[in-house]
Amino acid sequence: MANIGIIGGSGLDNPSILHDPRDIQVSTSYGSTTSPVRAGTIGRHNVYLLARHGREHTVPPSQVNYRAKIETLKNLECDFILTTTAVGSLREEIGRGDLVILDQFIDFTRHRSITFHESFTPHAPVHTPMADPFSEQLRGLLNESCAELGIRHHREGTVITIEGPRFSTRAESRMFRLWGADVINMSIAPEVILANEVGIPYASVAMSTDYDCWKTDEAPVTWDEILHIFRQNAQKVTDVLIRTIGKIA
Secondary structure, X not given: OOEEEEEEOOOOXXXXXXXXXXXXXXXXXXXXXXXXXXXXXXXXXXXXXXXXXXXXXXXXXXXXXXXXXHHHHHHOOOOEEEEEEEEEEOOOOOOOOOEXXXXXXXXXXXXXXXXXXXXXXXXXXXXXXXXXOOOHXXXXXHHHHHHHHOOOEEOOOEEEEXXXXXXXXXXXXXXXXXXXXOXXXXXXXXXXXXXXXXXXXXXXXXXXXXXXXXXXXXXXXXXXXXXXXXXXXXXHHHHXXXXXXXXXX
């Protein structure tokens, strides 16, 4: 039996995916996680759901208390963290509704608390390795689950996280493509960084909802478009998560 944390958005704090759901409060050194943790079980595992932006999506990306969320899952002794995120596609071949199992990130944020290490003890600096930030074990299970469910997916992808809440300019979107980013969002960094700092294996399922604004043959992304595609495909993400959790030993 493992303790598994899930950080997600709308639809993924739905208690129907858990057996015997209940809300619990967990104190942290960094204040509140906005919404309570929804605890329950999936199969033989304990599962803890956190709504990244609050259950009513009231917290903008740069105001999310990422340190409180990761410390909450650490205090709950989570062995793994699985997350979901809506992303814009920076590649023609990544279509709307496609899933991407992320393997790299580029942090283009500027105003967020990105570490638990605000000071070092004498002669003991902490510099966390980040060459491969997403758990290969969890990524393998997520890719297996997508294949078994017949869901169109991409086995790897680099996400660039921007500050938000605004969307990119066309110049920025083109630049991100040149940098090698495959998808774009506003939430993976510093979440994945903090998970690595506390040593909890972390993986993310990204759902492509739009083409940002680099494609000139269609209208730039809007929030309404993101919600429309996300709601159409949310069940796919839920199915992948449940199947993956069932594979964890």
